[in-house]
Structures are given as C-alpha cells and as structure tokens.
Amino acid sequence: MNLKLRVWRQRSAAEKGQMVTYEVTDVSPDMSFLEMLDVLNEQLILNGEDPVSFDHDCREGICGSCGVMINGRAHGNGLFDSHPQTATCQLHMRSFKDGDTIDVEPWRATAFPLIKDLAVDRSALDRIIQAGGYISAPTGTAPEAHSILVAKKDSDAAFDAATCIGCGACVAACPNASSMLFTSAKVVHLGLMPQGQPERNDRVVNMIHQQDLEGFGGCTNIGECSVSCPKGISMENISRLNHDLLGALRAGARPKS
Amino acid sequence: MALELFTVGEPIADTKAPTDVPIGERWSERRFRAKLVNPANRRKLTVIVVGTGLAGGAAAATLGEAGYKVKSFWYQDSPRRAHSVAAQGGINAAKNYRNDGDSVHRLFYDTVKGGDFRARENNVHRLAEVSTAIIDQCVAQGVPFAREYGGLLDNRSFGGTQVSRTFYARGQTGQQLLYGAYQALERQMAAGTVEQHARTEMLDLIVVDGKARGIVARNLITGEISTHFADAVVLATGGYSNVFYLSTNAKGSNATAIWRAHKRGALFANPCYTQIHPTCIPVHGEYQSKLTLMSESLRNDGRVWVPKERGDTRDPRQIPEAERDYYLERIYPSFGNLVPRDIASRQAKNVCDEGRGVGPNGLGVYLDFAEAIERLGRPAIEAKYGNLFDMYAQITGEDPYEVPMRIYPAVHYTMGGLWVDYDLQSTIPGLFVIGEANFSDHGANRLGASALMQGLADGYFVLPNTINDYLASGPFDKVDDSNPAAIEALEGVRAQTERLLSINGNRTTASFHRELGRLMFDLCGMERSEESLRKALDRIPEIRQEFWTNVRVPGEAGRFNQSLEHAGRVADFIELAELMCVDALHRNESCGGHFRAESQTPDGEALRDDENFAYVAAWEWTPEGVPPVLHKEDLEFEYVHLAQRSYK
Numbered sequence: 001m002n003l004k005l006r007v008w009r010q011r012s013a014a015e016k017g018q019m020v021t022y023e024v025t026d027v028s029p030d031m032s033f034l035e036m037l038d039v040l041n042e043q044l045i046l047n048g049e050d051p052v053s054f055d056h057d058c059r060e061g062i063c064g065s066c067g068v069m070i071n072g073r074a075h076g077n078g079l080f081d082s083h084p085q086t087a088t089c090q091l092h093m094r095s096f097k098d099g100d101t102i103d104v105e106p107w108r109a110t111a112f113p114l115i116k117d118l119a120v121d122r123s124a125l126d127r128i129i130q131a132g133g134y135i136s137a138p139t140g141t142a143p144e145a146h147s148i149l150v151a152k153k154d155s156d157a158a159f160d161a162a163t164c165i166g167c168g169a170c171v172a173a174c175p176n177a178s179s180m181l182f183t184s185a186k187v188v189h190l191g192l193m194p195q196g197q198p199e200r201n202d203r204v205v206n207m208i209h210q211q212d213l214e215g216f217g218g219c220t221n222i223g224e225c226s227v228s229c230p231k232g233i234s235m236e237n238i239s240r241l242n243h244d245l246l247g248a249l250r251a252g253a254r255p256k257s
Numbered sequence: 258m259a260l261e262l263f264t265v266g267e268p269i270a271d272t273k274a275p276t277d278v279p280i281g282e283r284w285s286e287r288r289f290r291a292k293l294v295n296p297a298n299r300r301k302l303t304v305i306v307v308g309t310g311l312a313g314g315a316a317a318a319t320l321g322e323a324g325y326k327v328k329s330f331w332y333q334d335s336p337r338r339a340h341s342v343a344a345q346g347g348i349n350a351a352k353n354y355r356n357d358g359d360s361v362h363r364l365f366y367d368t369v370k371g372g373d374f375r376a377r378e379n380n381v382h383r384l385a386e387v388s389t390a391i392i393d394q395c396v397a398q399g400v401p402f403a404r405e406y407g408g409l410l411d412n413r414s415f416g417g418t419q420v421s422r423t424f425y426a427r428g429q430t431g432q433q434l435l436y437g438a439y440q441a442l443e444r445q446m447a448a449g450t451v452e453q454h455a456r457t458e459m460l461d462l463i464v465v466d467g468k469a470r471g472i473v474a475r476n477l478i479t480g481e482i483s484t485h486f487a488d489a490v491v492l493a494t495g496g497y498s499n500v501f502y503l504s505t506n507a508k509g510s511n512a513t514a515i516w517r518a519h520k521r522g523a524l525f526a527n528p529c530y531t532q533i534h535p536t537c538i539p540v541h542g543e544y545q546s547k548l549t550l551m552s553e554s555l556r557n558d559g560r561v562w563v564p565k566e567r568g569d570t571r572d573p574r575q576i577p578e579a580e581r582d583y584y585l586e587r588i589y590p591s592f593g594n595l596v597p598r599d600i601a602s603r604q605a606k607n608v609c610d611e612g613r614g615v616g617p618n619g620l621g622v623y624l625d626f627a628e629a630i631e632r633l634g635r636p637a638i639e640a641k642y643g644n645l646f647d648m649y650a651q652i653t654g655e656d657p658y659e660v661p662m663r664i665y666p667a668v669h670y671t672m673g674g675l676w677v678d679y680d681l682q683s684t685i686p687g688l689f690v691i692g693e694a695n696f697s698d699h700g701a702n703r704l705g706a707s708a709l710m711q712g713l714a715d716g717y718f719v720l721p722n723t724i725n726d727y728l729a730s731g732p733f734d735k736v737d738d739s740n741p742a743a744i745e746a747l748e749g750v751r752a753q754t755e756r757l758l759s760i761n762g763n764r765t766t767a768s769f770h771r772e773l774g775r776l777m778f779d780l781c782g783m784e785r786s787e788e789s790l791r792k793a794l795d796r797i798p799e800i801r802q803e804f805w806t807n808v809r810v811p812g813e814a815g816r817f818n819q820s821l822e823h824a825g826r827v828a829d830f831i832e833l834a835e836l837m838c839v840d841a842l843h844r845n846e847s848c849g850g851h852f853r854a855e856s857q858t859p860d861g862e863a864l865r866d867d868e869n870f871a872y873v874a875a876w877e878w879t880p881e882g883v884p885p886v887l888h889k890e891d892l893e894f895e896y897v898h899l900a901q902r903s904y905k
Contacts (some may be wrong), residue, residue, distance in 0.1 A: 012817075028544065030542055030653070032546075033547075034546070039544055042765050045765050045811050050811060051820060053817055056508060058331060058342065058590075059507070059549075060547075061549040062342055062639075063338045063340070063342050064342075065339065083649070086733035088653070094653065105687055115817055122334055129440060133443065134398070134440035134444045135397065135399045135440070136444065137397035137441070138319075138322045139318070139394060139717045139721065140319075140394070141317040141397070142390070142396065143393065145393045146354070148396055148397075150408050152405065152408070155402070159427060162426075165342075165432075172486050188403065194396070195396070196399050241403050
C-alpha cells in the first residue's frame with residue numbers, strides 16, 4: 001500500500017520544528033510501524049536527506065524505548081478496534097489502509113525535552129525512581145527467600161503494576177502531562193509486598209514530590225493514560241497511590257528535600 | 258589448512274581457581290585468599306562499568322554500595338531498557354524447593370553436560386552455588402515472582418533438566434529481574450555513589466602500562482567524544498548476535514565495546530558458539546528488522562511437521578495426515594518435539610533445504626495445535642498459551658487456533674565473548690568482563706533459564722568479590738588526558754568518526770548489515786562446513802572493503818546521529834564475523850550450537866572430538882593481513898565425565 005506520512009522534524013530543542021510530508025510506497029501489511037519508518041529512512045539517506053530520528057531497541061514491546069504519537073494517540077493505541085494495546089514497535093501496518101495519511105509526532109510534555117525529531121529525553125522518569133522507587137536491599141544481605149511469604153493475590157496484583165515499561169505514553173497522552181500512572185505503578189508494585197512496607201510512606205511522598213519538581217502536571221482522573229498504556233496499567237493504581245499518600249501524610253511523612 | 262588462516266601461540270591458563278581443594282570449596286577458598294580493600298580506601302578507587310543489564314546494573318549497584326566510586330555508562334536513554342528486559346522464561350536456582358532431588362551438584366552437572374563439555378567446571382560449579390543467593394536477593398528487592406497459594410515461591414521445569422528449578426515472573430522474568438537491578442542502581446545514583454552517563458557509547462579502551470585505565474566514549478546526543486578514567490574497567494555489554502542482522506536481540510545490541518577491547522589486546526574466546534532458538538516467527542520480507550521468539554514451552558503441545566512432498570503449497574488444513582511428515586517425532590521417537598534447541602533447529606533447516614519448507618519463502622515449518630485443541634479443548638489451550646497465540650496473531654495476522662503456526666530458527670544468544678579467568682578478568686589486567694559479554698559459563702550450548710542466572714551471578718556476587726583482589730594491588734598512578742595512550746585512543750575515535758562521515762558512497766549502513774547477516778546465517782549459521790566457511794572468508798573481506806569505500810553515513814559528528822552510531826557497530830561486526838568464521842573453520846568437530854557438517858554420527862547427530870578439541874579457543878587480534886593467533890586453554894573434566902549426548 002501507499003501512504004502519506006506527515007512527520008515532525010526538528011533538528012534540536014533549540015531550533016524550530018515543523019511537520020514534513022513524505023510519500024512511502026509499497027508498504028507491506030506485515031511491516032511493523034518502525035519497519036515502515038526504516039524504509040522511509042533508507043529512502044531519505046539515498047536521496048541525500050537527513051533520516052528521521054526515533055528511539056527504539058527491543059522491537060518486542062518490552063523495553064519501552066519506542067513511542068510516537070500516531071494520529072494524535074500515543075503508540076496509536078485507541079485508534080484501532082482490532083488492535084490491542086501495544087507499543088509502537090508491535091503495531092503493524094495492516095492496521096492502516098492504502099492511501100491513508102498518518103501524522104507522526106514525538107511525545108509532548110515539558111518534562112520530556114525534545115532531542116531530535118521523534119526522540120525525547122525521558123530521564124525524568126528515572127529520577128522519580130531515584131526518589132524512592134526501590135526497596136533498600138544491599139547485595140548479599142537478603143534473608144532466605146522462603147522466609148518472606150507473599151499471598152498469591154498480592155504477588156499477582158504487584159506483578160500487574162510491575163509490568164509498566166516506563167515508555168512515557170501515559171504522560172504523552174495526558175492533557176496535563178501527568179506521570180501519575182507511571183509513579184503509581186511503582187508505588188503499588190512495591191507497596192503490595194511485605195518487603196516494601198518499611199519504606200512505604202517515605203516512598204510515596206518522595207516520588208510524588210520528585211514528580212512535581214520534574215514539571216509533570218497534576219492528575220485529574222481523565223483516564224487517557226490507561227487507554228494509551230501498552231501494558232494496560234489500570235487507573236486503580238492511581239487510587240491506591242492517593243490512598244497511600246494520604247496515609248503517609250497523616251503519619252507525618254514529608255519529602256526529603 | 259591451518260597455516261594461512263591462523264597461527265598457534267602460547268597456551269593460556271586460568272590460574273585463579275584454587276584447584277588444590279575440592280570443587281565445592283574453590284569459590285569460598287578463592288574469596289578467602291583474595292586480597293581485600295578496606296572501606297576507607299574504597300572511596301579513593303574508581304571503577305567504570307559499561308552496560309546496565311542484569312550483569313552491569315547489578316555490578317554497578319553492588320560496587321557503589323561497597324563504597325567504590327562507580328561510573329556507569331549505557332547507550333539507551335535509561336538503564337531500564339537494557340536487553341535483559343526482554344528475557345522471558347525464567348531463572349534457574351538450586352533451591353530444591355520441589356523436593357525433587359535437586360542440588361548444587363545437579364545444577365552444576367546439568368549445565369556442564371548441557372554446554373556439551375566446552376565450559377569450565379570451576380566456573381559452572383560457582384554459578385550453581387551462587388544461584389540460590391540470587392533468588393534471595395531478588396525477592397528482597399521485591400521482584401514479583403510467581404507464588405503458590407500458601408505464599409511460597411512457585412517453580413517450573415525447563416529444557417535440558419528433569420527437575421523444577423526455574424523461578425519465573427509470568428513470561429517477563431527478565432524484565433522483573435532487570436527492574437530489581439535497575440532500582441538498586443537508581444538508588445545508588447541518588448546516593449551519589451554511582452555517576453551516570455546515559456546515551457553514551459564506549460568506543461575504545463584506554464590501556465596504560467598494560468593496564469585498563471579508562472574508556473573513550475561518545476555522548477550520543479551532543480556527539481562529544483571524551484575520555485573517562487578509572488582504576489578498573491568492567492564490560493557488561495551483552496552478546497553479539499546482531500552480527501547476523503536478524504536475531505532476537507535488541508536492535509542496538511552490539512559488539513563494539515568488546516571488539517575494541519579485543520583490538521587493544523583482550524583475547525576473544527569461542528566466537529563461533531552461537532545458540533539458535535528453534536521457535537521463532539519466520540522472516541516475512543526484505544524489510545524485516547528483527548525476529549521475535551515464541552516460547553519454547555509451545556513444543557509441549559504443538560506438533561512440528563512439513564508436507565512430505567516438496568513444493569506442496571496447499572493450505573495446511575487441506576493436507577491429509579498421510580501426506581505430513583512429523584519429522585521430529587519420526588527421527589527422535591523418545592524426545593519427539595521436545596528435543597534440545599540445537600537439534601530442533603538443525604532438523605528444521607534440513608527439511609527446508611530439501612524444499613519442504615512452508616510459508617511465502619519456504620523458510621518455515623508448521624507448529625500445529627489442532628491435535629491438542631481436539632484433545633484438550635480450546636479453552637485449555639487458551640489458558641496455557643493464550644498470550645503467545647495473541648502475540649503470534651498480532652505479528653503475522655493469522656489465527657493460530659485455526660491455521661498452524663509457522664516457525665523457523667533464529668539466532669538468540671552468543672556463548673563466545675572475551676576470555677576471562679576465574680576472577681572474570683580478561684587478558685588485560687584491570688579489564689573485567691561479565692555476563693553474556695564474556696565466554697565463561699555456558700560452553701558450546703546454553704540451556705534455558707541459565708543466562709539470567711549468569712548475568713546476576715557475575716554482577717551481584719562474583720565480580721564484586723574478585724575485583725577487590727585487583728584493586729588491592731593499587732595505588733595506581735594517576736592518568737589523565739595528557740597521557741599518550743589517552744590521546745592516541747581519543748584521536749583514533751575522532752579519526753574513525755570523520756572517516757565514516759566522509760566516504761559518502763552509495764549504500765546505507767543497513768544494506769551492509771543485511772548483506773553480512775544473510776551471509777553469516779547461510780554460511781556460518783546452524784550448520785557450517787569447510788566449504789561454506791571458506792566461501793564466507795572469501796566474501797567478508799570484500800564486504801569490508803566495499804563498506805569502507807561505499808557506505809553513506811549522513812549527518813554530522815557533533816549531533817544526535819543514529820546512522821553514525823550504526824555505522825561504527827557494523828564496521829565492528831564485519832571484523833568479528835571474519836573471526837567467527839575462522840574459529841568455526843578451525844574447530845573441526847561439532848558441539849552444542851556449533852555443528853560442522855563434516856563431524857556427525859552416521860545418523861546425523863553432532864559428533865564431538867574430545868581428543869583434539871576439549872579446549873577453549875582464545876584468539877589474539879592481529880593487524881589486517883596477518884592471521885590471528887590461537888591460544889588454547891585446555892579443559893579438564895574432573896567431576897562430570899565426558900559422554901556423548903543422545904536424544905533418541
């Protein structure tokens with residue numbers, strides 16, 4: 001099939017960007033969206049033009065590197081009834097029709113500064129983890145694994161939250177550019193397990209504090225985050241986070257800095 | 258044949274393992290004999306760790322906790338993206354939680370045998386010992402492993418073993434283990450013990466007075482090329498399967514760090530050992546960038562077959578039973594569809610070579626669930642494999658409940674890598690190599706659920722204990738940018754960058770990578786022969802020559818430039834490919850993932866030659882035009898006796 005792509009081109013954060021139109025021909029329905037971009041880039045290089053920069057790595061929907069706005073939706077999720085929630089690398093071109101025009105843009109959020117074209121800097125998410133998204137367990141100090149019992153339902157629910165891949169789609173999809181779904185997934189994952197209890201109150205206040213410092217917006221329960229999430233992380237996590245936060249503040253927990 | 262391809266140098270030996278005590282005491286004895294660094298002195302010592310996967314992330318976090326100054330480098334935007342994240346199945350540990358007779362010794366035994374007797378007993382035994390502590394560590398970090406209703410950890414069984422020792426977190430075990438290590442690493446970054454260098458790629462090793470003292474790296478965003486110094490350097494940069502272009506590895510996975518360290522003097526061991534995984538979604542077009550693995554567990558219920566007649570293009574559902582060849586069940590009646598990875602892969606290739614392969618390009622075999630669906634009912638199959646069926650349908654657009662899946666083998670893991678001793682130190686003092694980047698623990702064939710185990714064993718427990726012995730031999734002279742070795746390395750990287758950008762030829766880096774990959778898969782893949790390897794060795798220098806005269810790398814050095822990153826990696830893959838072929842050609846035997854057509858039993862199975870090849874082949878880099886030098890490390894099997902593998 002033949003497609004018209006309108007791609008956001010911006011050489012750097014300091015320069016102005018714009019949408020540029022390209023024609024891509026002979027697109028196979030079996031191609032992934034990123035493979036289609038590869039084909040475009042080969043074409044651009046041979047024409048002496050600058051190829052489109054975009055982040056990608058595992059191309060199996062698990063590393064969380066890839067992610068672009070496709071026709072205004074993060075990873076294109078929500079655009080195709082037939083297509084389950086997925087990362088851009090696992091979106092296949094059979095979801096589109098011959099002659100379609102597709103808009104491709106980077107994640108948009110103040111906390112995700114643009115690097116080039118479709119690539120943005122998501123290190124703010126790592127700094128939220130640094131603020132408390134871990135259990136302090138120095139290597140070699142762990143007790144025998146079976147000395148910690150975890151109810152299966154808690155372990156399963158923790159796992160559901162732990163599958164977040166940190167791609168940033170939730171932020172990009174949110175009208176407030178809030179990272180609440182990301183933060184809540186980690187807070188809930190660790191908070192549901194006995195190992196996570198000692199740091200539970202400090203964790204939630206510090207992570208929320210860091211989220212604010214990074215310039216992410218506030219959560220107003222719109223729900224775009226969860227619809228766009230390639231791993232189907234549920235908004236229930238946000239409720240649980242709010243519950244934890246209230247409890248922690250009542251117990252006197254305050255952010256470190 | 259040997260003369261023109263390589264020369265034989267001095268033998269090499271791993272002298273760090275204390276072989277004067279029984280194997281079960283060697284690791285604790287080594288830890289006891291190794292020198293220590295007192296806590297006050299640790300903060301004066303700096304260690305560079307390149308890579309943040311299971312091995313690198315765990316090592317950097319642990320060294321930071323121990324009090325060393327750590328500098329961590331990775332090419333992705335976040336350490337959480339390292340390719341360990343994509344591992345699915347599980348991680349082995351000799352906990353014997355199932356009361357099924359497992360033990361450290363049994364895990365050791367299975368792993369030596371599974372590696373087809375081409376791994377070191379000492380290393381493998383240590384791996385088995387340390388395995389139990391890994392599970393404890395990960396549970397303490399909050400890794401959500403599968404649990405029983407009573408709250409205890411669950412286990413499952415994996416290929417190559419008769420016990421249930423595999424711990425798992427659904428189909429995303431690697432992801433959850435990596436996040437554990439990543440969170441520990443982020444905690445150290447917050448504490449200031451680990452300095453972070455995101456989106457930074459190592460491009461050379463700085464060796465001063467024979468010791469590894471730093472790296473040259475390029476900041477991928479600004480393009481700035483700079484030097485970084487330390488008292489020791491740890492490489493944890495993963496495997497090199499992407500030399501085949503199409504593999505199950507992440508697109509960015511590359512050999513550059515280990516290859517450039519090799520060119521600085523580190524020996525490269527067993528480069529030809531490649532593991533091929535039999536159950537992958539087949540290639541579907543020229544443009545394809547990546548292969549996706551389907552879990553090996555599918556072969557528990559799926560039956561593998563191809564049409565008996567070549568060129569039979571009927572819809573598989575129209576082919577009657579009598580005209581199907583269930584070739585694995587026919588050739589291996591006792592193991593059937595569950596033969597090990599190397600055997601299932603090679604037989605798939607054989608039937609495709611005979612012209613009986615299925616799918617658009619004839620490179621595929623059916624994995625058929627019709628019989629299982631009839632026997633167990635569709636709901637049972639959905640419960641067992643539903644997510645895999647959905648993934649298959651999403652990628653191929655075909656419904657595997659209705660039409661048999663099509664699968665084909667794919668390159669998955671490389672057991673070769675930089676040579677290291679028992680301390681995981683390479684032949685360059687101060688350069689340590691851990692995880693898939695070294696060669697040490699898997700022999701010629703990696704069993705399922707053992708790569709995650711090695712990555713974490715090296716990162717959490719082995720390296721943090723052995724590196725002290727080296728660091729205690731300090732203090733080391735101060736090195737900075739004015740050092741001639743640093744200037745030479747920095748200028749070398751700059752010159753190569755400029756050269757790549759100035760060629761301005763007619764072919765893209767991807768076209769070279771695809772050409773090299775196809776050649777390697779065809780001639781140095783699942784089956785190699787003297788003829789195929791010689792053909793490859795004739796062609797690779799031509800590809801290299803054409804690359805350096807006709808590649809087109811657009812853009813500038815001082816900017817975010819993904820084509821430039823790729824070009825440097827492809828240049829290294831071309832050189833590595835040549836060494837892989839030399840290694841495969843010289844090893845005139847078959848073992849594990851290395852199958853030489855000339856060395857097989859009368860009924861077509863891999864035939865080892867223990868008399869002549871029970872050694873590690875460690876290669877020394879030589880300049881272009883000079884044949885590489887082979888150093889042999891003899892392998893001794895004191896505790897597991899050499900025996901032929903059989904699956905009939």
